[in-house]
Amino acid sequence: MHELSLACSIQEIVEQEIGRRCGGKLRGRVPSLTVRVGSMSGVEPEALSFAWDVTREQGPFPEAHLEIEKIPARALCNRCSRAFLLEESNGECPSCGVCPFRIVEGRELEVRRIVWEDDES
Numbered sequence: 001m002h003e004l005s006l007a008c009s010i011q012e013i014v015e016q017e018i019g020r021r022c023g024g025k026l027r028g029r030v031p032s033l034t035v036r037v038g039s040m041s042g043v044e045p046e047a048l049s050f051a052w053d054v055t056r057e058q059g060p061f062p063e064a065h066l067e068i069e070k071i072p073a074r075a076l077c078n079r080c081s082r083a084f085l086l087e088e089s090n091g092e093c094p095s096c097g098v099c100p101f102r103i104v105e106g107r108e109l110e111v112r113r114i115v116w117e118d119d120e121s
């Protein structure tokens, strides 16, 4: 399952980031983290959420709740420069019809924010 290895990668990012923040040894709590998932990233948010719940149990921050920010695919028409949501179109520019466009948003897959509570402060 694709999302399971992804959840493991997110776990690694969290550990690296928290390790950096506390200068080495992991401590504190991570109540939540936010991941941006584009609709064209090939990741199923529900599957990722499920995979995360499995993964976090084995990590140093089992309480970490994964918030998923869904990013709709946004396209920009090459001819008239109109920006539009791909989901709301028929796969073509709503202004000038059949014309090439490029995807400018919606392929994201990134850890946006990690909330960390230091228990030593």
Ligand SMILES: [Zn+2]
Residues within 6 Å of the ligand: 077, 078, 079, 080, 081, 082, 093, 094, 095, 096, 097, 099
């Ligand atoms: Zn157009």
